Amino acid sequence: MSKHIHSARLIWRDLQVGPKELHLDTLKCGQSFRWRYADDLWSCVLNGQLFTLKQTPSTVLYGTLPDQNDDEINMMKSTLKNYFQLDRGISLEQHYQRWSELDNNFKQKAPYFQGIRILRQDPWENLISFICSSNNNIARISKMVQNLCTHYGPLVITMDEIPYYDFPGVDQLAKPGVEDKLRQLGFGYRAKYIAQTAVKIQQKEKNWLMELRKKSYQEAKTELQTLNGVGPKVAECICLMSLDHPEAIPVDTHVWQIALRDYGFGKKGKTLTPKLYDQVGDHFRQLFGEYSGWAHSVLFTADLRSFKDRLSDIKKEEQVVEINHNDNKKRIKKRVKEEVVIKEEKVEEEKDDNNMKKRLREESLVVRRSTRLKKSLK
Numbered sequence: 001m002s003k004h005i006h007s008a009r010l011i012w013r014d015l016q017v018g019p020k021e022l023h024l025d026t027l028k029c030g031q032s033f034r035w036r037y038a039d040d041l042w043s044c045v046l047n048g049q050l051f052t053l054k055q056t057p058s059t060v061l062y063g064t065l066p067d068q069n070d071d072e073i074n075m076m077k078s079t080l081k082n083y084f085q086l087d088r089g090i091s092l093e094q095h096y097q098r099w100s101e102l103d104n105n106f107k108q109k110a111p112y113f114q115g116i117r118i119l120r121q122d123p124w125e126n127l128i129s130f131i132c133s134s135n136n137n138i139a140r141i142s143k144m145v146q147n148l149c150t151h152y153g154p155l156v157i158t159m160d161e162i163p164y165y166d167f168p169g170v171d172q173l174a175k176p177g178v179e180d181k182l183r184q185l186g187f188g189y190r191a192k193y194i195a196q197t198a199v200k201i202q203q204k205e206k207n208w209l210m211e212l213r214k215k216s217y218q219e220a221k222t223e224l225q226t227l228n229g230v231g232p233k234v235a236e237c238i239c240l241m242s243l244d245h246p247e248a249i250p251v252d253t254h255v256w257q258i259a260l261r262d263y264g265f266g267k268k269g270k271t272l273t274p275k276l277y278d279q280v281g282d283h284f285r286q287l288f289g290e291y292s293g294w295a296h297s298v299l300f301t302a303d304l305r306s307f308k309d310r311l312s313d314i315k316k317e318e319q320v321v322e323i324n325h326n327d328n329k330k331r332i333k334k335r336v337k338e339e340v341v342i343k344e345e346k347v348e349e350e351k352d353d354n355n356m357k358k359r360l361r362e363e364s365l366v367v368r369r370s371t372r373l374k375k376s377l378k
Contacts (some may be wrong), residue, residue, distance in 0.1 A: 004158045005158070005159050007159055010064065013073065014061060015053075015059060015061065015077065015086075018059060022092075023055065025307075027053075029301040030138050031119045031295065032044070033141050041054055042055075046083060047154060048154075050161070051076065056313060062076060077202070084119065095290075095291055095294065096110050100289060102289075103249070105299070107264075111240045116297060118293065119242075123238060123242040123302070127197070127236070128173070128194055128228070131197065131234060133237070134234070134273060148167070149168065152178075153172070154168075155165045173194060179191045182194060212224070212243050213243050213244050227373060233251060236251070236281070240293040246291040246293045247285055247292055248289070248293045250296075255300055258300070258303055263283060
């Protein structure tokens, strides 16, 4: 029987990380799909234990139970630091500054999306979650992953009347009948891929997935694509989010639109071909250098519909600049027109002056001729 708790009983402890190094927006930008958000709290089961987090203006807090001892609390803190890659000497603030110096588009968006980190997830969960992501959106992927946990994962705890399950293991998803059940749950063609991949991994050496962390980026990517339902994008996601390859660049619909709109790929074609897929990834790797996959994730987050309101300030600034630019153009045009009018008036004045002088010369000539004629008549 699982334990029942209330979040009001949690004792909050400081993870000691500022919002520029970690913001919990990281949990809703399409990396992990099991975190529940309710009443300003983020909750998820990791390694068979419930973790509940809370964002404050200065840090991230994690909740512990009154009966947990120091060893258990320290283990929770260690798990979180590993999960958010806070124990790997990566200064996100410094990287943001460097990426902003390299790319003006990143510089514009970065202030509104501080603290977006790449998670270091369990490769098995990461793999199955992103098989679910094929032709899908975050809300539907989250629902599918939740169904996997509810029907095949162990119930760990109930908090505030909400049950929390862990992610099912390989053996649970390799059982006969899984494909049919997943189809009933609305997984569609992904049901076959999940069941086949589970069986395939079950037949491999123990810890095969985890051992891919020791392979090179290209080797890991190639081996992953031998699994059912794993193409280049899914393989890149797993390399980036669970296999310690920060140079991996998953190119999905969002990233392709970003490349078309902001990085000049519209000149190369409207359809994402395998060749263009590689070119987009190479472009971001060359542009951002070290940890390019992390920089790409910030741009991806900024393009998500759920964060659309964040960019309204940027659009307002752009509109003001455009208005000012147009006003300046109008002022310049007006000034040019005025100068043209003045020049035309001067030309007309000069013409009038010249005509007057000509008339005076003609009148003077007539007078002189008349005088000479009078003298000759005398």
